[in-house]
Amino acid sequence: MKAKKSANSKVPSRALHAKSRKDSCTNNVHPDVILDADEALRYILGRLTKLEDEVAPIKIENKELKKRNGYLESQHRQDLAKIKKQNAEICTLKARLDKLEKPKKASHNRNTPPSKEDIAASEERKRTKSLREPSGKKSGGQPGHKGSTLQREERSDFYVEVPLDNCPDCGEDLSNVSGIQKMTRQMIDINFPAPVITQYSILxxxxxxxxxxxxxxxxxxxxxxxxxxxxxxxxxxxxxxxxxxxxxxxxxxxxxxxxxxxxxxxxxxxxxxxxxxxx
Incomplete structure (x- = not known):
């Protein structure tokens, strides 16, 4: 008597694969998901290695770009400082050129009367440079220098007595009260000369x-x-x-x-x- 074949032996491989897929779908597991942990780990490590190989040249390139960018930023700062210095020199040279080409009108280079002369131009013209070398001493009178001051004159042409008619404290009338000379001060002044006209007549x-x-x-x-x-x-x-x-x-x-x-x-x-x- 012939032995009976198993049910699976009569089923084709394609049908078995479909059945396994059906069973997998029945168990809510995708057919492409690897259920073996070791195999999944090897797959992930291989993928990471591949990604690291792809990222390595990018890291090198990024490092070179950062280095290049730092150099360009430093060069840019130096160029800005140089441009600023050159602009200041240009402004100074322009001012000197304008001063030489178009000097301010003054009495010594134009037909401008001194009364209409610019104050700045007048002061600049009057300013002289001393040829004396600095001595290192402080300005002003030196120790041992004999000082001089304005002295009183023995003779006075006019005498002015400052009145004191009322008491500044209580307001009492002091016009009939005699007083003594407390202090004197002298003022030295001149009279502006006036033309003296003399007419001569013959007889x-x-x-x-x-x-x-x-x-x-x-x-x-x-x-x-x-x-x-x-x-x-x-x-x-x-x-x-x-x-x-x-x-x-x-x-x-x-x-x-x-x-x-x-x-x-x-x-x-x-x-x-x-x-x-x-x-």
């Missing part, structure tokens, strides 16, 4: 003895109809010789202080006149 008379008509003569030096006296001439020569003041400034000074109209030609004649230098 005409008839001599009763000879019948001739005679007249007096003007004193020596009284030559013109209107002229400047010896003191004005002496002041002009003093300003020109002792203090090298220009003729326009002498003219302005005489006009401001003495109020006579003094032309530059007249100043020239006074300075060149020998008699005026003897005054």
């Amino acid at each position: 005409e008379k008839v001599c009763p003895n000879c019948g001739h008509t005679v007249c007096s003569e003007f004193p020596e030096g009284v030559n013109g109809d209107v002229f400047y006296g010896p003191n004005v001439q002496a002041l002009v020569v003093y300003l020109c010789d002792a203090h090298p003041v220009s003729f326009p400034r002498i003219k302005r000074l005489m006009s401001d202080m003495l109020h006579p109209y003094l032309r530059e030609r007249t100043i020239t004649n006074i300075v060149q006149r020998p008699a005026s230098r003897v005054l």
